Amino acid sequence: MLTTNTIQTVLKPNNRSLAFDVERITRYGERIMASYPHLDRERWYRGVLGKLRHSAVQAADITQASIMTALELVTKEEPDWKFVAARSLLTKLYKEAALHRNYKAYPDEPYGDFNKLIKKLVDIGVYRADLLEAYTPEQIRDLGEAINPTCDETFDYIGLLTLAERYLATDFENRTMELPQERYMIIAMYLMHREPAERRVELAKEAYWAMSNLYMTAATPTMANAGKKVAGQLSSCFIDTVDDSLEGIFDSNTDIARLSKMGGGIGVYLGKVRARGSDIRGHKNTSSGVIPWIRQLNNTAVSVDQLGTRKGAIAVYLDVFHKDILSFLDLKLNNGDERMRAHDIFHGVSFPDLYLEAVEQREEWHLFCPHQVKKIMGWKDAKGRALGLEDFYDEKQGAGEFREKYAEAVANPDLPRITLPAIDIMKRIMKSQLETGTPYMFYKDAANRANPNKGHGMIYCSNLCTEIFQNQSATVIEHEELVDKDGETRIIITKTPGDFVVCNLNSIHLARAVRANVLERLVPIQVRMLDNVIDINNIEVLQAQHTNRRYRAIGLGTFGLHHLLALEGIAWESEEAVTFNDNLYEHINYLAVKSSMGLAQEKGSYSRFKGSEWENGRYFEDRDYTTGNRPGKFVTTEQWQELAEAVRVNGMRNGWLMAVAPNGSTSIIAGSTASIDPVYELLSYEEKTTYKIANPAPDLSEKTIWYYKTAFRLDQNWSIRMASARQRHIDQGQSFNLYVRPDIRAVDFLNLHLHAWKAGMKSTYYVRSQALTVEECESCSS
Template sequence: MSNHNTPAAEPAIEPTAADAAAAAAAATATAAAKPAAPAPDAVETDDAIPAPRATDMPDTATADQDVATWITKEAGNRRIPYDRARLERAIDRVHAEFPQLDIADYKRSVFGFVERKDAVNADDLVDHLIREAEARVDVAAPEWEIFAARLYLHRLYKRASRNRFYDTEQKYGSYVGLQESLADRNVYSNDILRAYSKEELVEAGKMIDPGRDKLFAYNGLYLLATRYLATDTSRAVYELPQERWLTIALYLMQDEKPRERRMQLVGEAYWALSNLYMTVATPTLQNAGKIGGQLSSCFIDTVDDSLQGIYDSNTDIARVSKGGGGVGAYLGYVRSSGSAIRGVPNSSGGVVPWIKQLNNTAVSVDQLGQRKGAVAVYLDVWHRDIEAFLDLRLNNGDQRLRAHDVFTSVCIPDLFMEAVERRGDWYLFDPHEVKRIKGWYLQDFFDEKRGEGTFRKKYEEVVADERIARKTVKAIDIFKRIMVSQLETGNPFMFYRDEVNRKNPNKHAGMVYSSNLCTEILQNMSPTRMMQEIISGNQIVTTRQAGDFVVCNLSSVNLGRAVLPQEDQGDLITDVLERLIPIQVRMLDNVIDLNDLPVPQATITNRKYRAIGLGTFGWHHLLAQKGIHWNTPEAEDFSDELYERINFLTVQASMELAKEKGTYSAFLGSDWHNGEYFRARDYNSSKWLELSAQVAVNGVRNGWLLAVAPNMSTAQIAGSTASIDPIYSAFYYEEKKDYRRPVAAPGLSLETWPYYEKGAYKVDQFASVRQNARRQRHVDQSISFNFYVPSTIRASTLLELHMTAWREGLKTTYYVRSNDIDIAECEWCSS
């Protein structure tokens, strides 16, 4: 999915000389004053180059025959003569930062674009300047991407200064004034103004460092500006990038005590965000400090096997989608097709009709028209509807049985994978019938060890019970259907339920039945059930027993920046992880208390477990900078070492936070409490043993800590590679509606090219699995892990890839992304 659209031109107007002088005088007289609103008919200038000073303003009444080209503004109602020298000076000022770039051809193209026309709109000129810079990005000159960012940045500065009436050369205006102005316009909430004094906000405004805007590449800056910066209803620019980071920091730290330390924590959060050492989840990035919207990305619901439960879940999922959250829905309790309803056999339509309802909800309840809702549905591989479920997204067959807008995921026990290995039989059951006859559900059990445990005993007990109807299939045939669907649609995702529950640090308090939309969240789940519904006067009072409705609060370390030597107060340090992770954990923990969630049982679960998902992105970027090839044992060893360190620092940070604020309510009896969490991961070094002892005494603040999400958008904003994925290609061209733009890997140079040369479809997927298995040991939840395969891959190779993932202890796998590359180019899958 592309986010690299060319900036849309906007109408423009430029203040008169008198207006400019008056605004400048007012800004000088009171720097912290609230910005005045522009006149109702005024919108911003789109000129990326400095306007002529009022005293030097050309006479716009000059006769047309004396001017070859006009620069038009204000929808063509105002114009100034084109001045080549002035345009050249503006280009030269940007070029001064990048003297290595050959600017001559760029200038010729820009001058030609202007001078062959009678009139050029100012917005179109800026668009052309940016596009021409982007078009020159290549392996030898990737700096053109930053050149384009500088042009776009100046445009943002100029628009914001015009709308807020301060001098563009200041770059940033009054932060207090911005808060007051956007609160008046119902863009910002009043939370920050209520929580902080004016003096504190003035102090916060002094933290802003405009120089950190230079960390952005163009496509990341453009995505941030067009999707996440606060604007008014006319989309006019007010908030600038550093103000978004500062607003997030202030919002997340508003309830910190004592107040004397609060501004220090705001400064730490701003430092982490503005240096692009980390990013917050997109809902937090979008909504923090603004009116409306919640801060969390991921939710998981457990659908009860009742008409009321099914429709209540549909409503809850709609409310989450409306607020911008992605949802995973577990349907393993819902009775299968042909099951009895109220004792009448062959009455149930099974899970497919209910999934189609969820499909309609995902399409109908969008996020303010920006994108449709996103729902992943999970089903156990022993459920009698599994075959129809695996066909849900196929393009052939009966379309009445298809649901193309949901994402399918299969919950798989070890026993099934063993049956696939030996090409054995597999049995499908109706969960309702199992419950009626046996008194329990199969999904409520798991194997405590590889090759032995409670689940397989219960499964064999059901198989042996002749009262229970079953369908007998070959396990390999089910797996073939899984792979056919994956190559056609990318789904189903895989959820290895036994490994998930074995490594669940809160198994004392529940079960994990499925994951979320992106397969990285693994937390205890249970359905919400209606207890009673009574009439009280003119009111209907409904009582529901809240289940565990999973919420996860995400943010990610930018490995491409945070795990490299850094200048810190004049000293060179190895990296910033020791300083970064404690503030990141605190920010995530504060999201829990500040969140305004759309579903009440989600709020209850969120506060019960206080789960967070600290993740990472920029893995391939980091490997390239470290000079480590993807397909090597060195990459596997580095993955193991780095994620163990991240895990240690995260557990330590949550423990320190627990000492300050208390543990999550379900801590006692957890694997954190009894030390099993550390033993299960073979953490036997002295530092881990010491931390384990400290955790047993002090607790941890958060029931789950780590989860690696796809985070493609935020990685793009931060100028790095997504998640733990390999890049698509070191260098390629992205097709737009009316032009092609080159896309280069982050930090691409002749030195890093060899480490990027093999893109996602050419790196060894078995090496990726091994690398991810080493990482997974240190992640208490899971990792959004994709397979990249040619569409012509042999079934035996794809099967072995899945078997390897299971054997290596991966908890989940995400998309199988296929590409029509020549099989001969695929070294790892052709041998």
């Protein structure tokens, strides 16, 4: 029997007070630890009482003591204390919601009236009125009854805390109103609210099933904003292509500012902008190059923050043959001329195969100004528009238009250039990566060869997190004119919209969904959710809205790969892991293609399906899906052949389907490992203002610990091999990090990059060193 001689009174939030009863804490402990009989209750009781040292304590203090005691007991040997802490936090949330919504929260029925919640939050302007317009009171009551409070028990403490602090709806006094399962149901209802009335409720329940069981997570913007009457939107990232004109540069900056304000992460391709020292309207040596424009973007990132919570996130890309590449690579270094630095920006480099061949063979490399190339070389497209080197790629490995045009440029004595050893640029790249984690690496030829919409455009770069690969083109201002109408004068600006890339993301929780054998049910509802985001979302930048609806691109991703491998007893550094990745991602891709084809039957194809690799069947042939005698672990050649024919006949709803994002915060909510990354530490720590929270690797046990070799101890070549096996099945890309030690030899570091390129990777994301901390992209957390 526990006793205490100190505490006499418990002060409740409704101005009531109760005599302190230690037996209440005992019963409370039994309830929150019921699923964990192996944990030492006596240690927890003593810890809680030891933190309550006054004669009168607030009820909230007891809850906090309960949480902190459980967190202090978390170790690699006893990781389940993190779930006990989560149960205490749940109790706190249940009581707060009940108090603010005026209902009683009983342990076995902690949720209140769902209909009343929606009405209340619509009335005060927190929820969108669409929810009440699309669903009848009876339907909302039905959906409320489908909410399963026991699903809250799947959260660990950090996951629940992250969900509560970042995503759950509050009133305008920041009081808890919405509970975890209500957030999932609201997202489901909102994403399905434009579906046919006869199927709307059924589809909302299916989306809720997927999210509430943590078989998947929605992207951060969707998690935070769906169903809410807020300024934010539902898409994660955008990519702009900047035109080589003063109007184009400033217009692009304005668009980027507007998207940053709405919470989007942005990639910017600057490879068309003329280099420093180039001519402007015939005046020689007058261009200041790309660096001043990047500094302007840096200021935009800092001054136009994301919904008032964090500075904007912008990545800029430049080609390795651009004349400004050397100063570009120094952008984030901490020494040198500060007028040539942009510390708040992220940067990436676009590489053709030919450059990396030159690095391997220690050959010279030539840098050109894109404006001078267009003016002197005179290359034109079918519509008579000037082309630069950036507008070509090698259609085959070792052969293609880029290397032909590059050779022509090198052979032209009238074309100015800078010539230097190719390896010297690579040395600068690796130096910057070890100091700052960037630049990102974008392998242009591989990306364009695998593009299912190559007949309609070109991919110049990736996004902020290097997982999005879609057609790009610059928006061009055609003309301005004064118009008098109804006694008023207007200035009409006419633009030709370019392909302004938008990515819409969600992700499969591999460790839960694969082991529960629910992929066949899960992927179709995920694809529908993503497709609906396209129609629901209202993007302020009209060319982005136009591109989003023209290609209807989505990014189905995954997280929890290392978690799944550990549960399956598969070592990261093994042929078994490589084969497992190959089979698993082929299966997911098959289900995604089938789902999008099914939606095309139901709702129609994306407008650019005709002329795509989907239509002509090359998408399937190039990946060896429909040819040869494949082993067919999950999908047979015959199944692929049938699907390819169905796609030809019925079309595809979405121009791109898969993209594996970093999944930082949402993988934390789901209690799993991030994205395709190995676990960082067996016991890591999340830092809060006054304390650290221990976070053991998921499902850490005597069995799984042997399969949780940590990131910096792993041979990165095995990680590259697994990524290569996956890449064939991912029509866009993957946020693939390299983990290196600070003392890595330069030749070994170079060989990792060459291995990634030769293995068919489209990009690499951060180079993570033990001595380096890098910022995550919040928007791409899915």
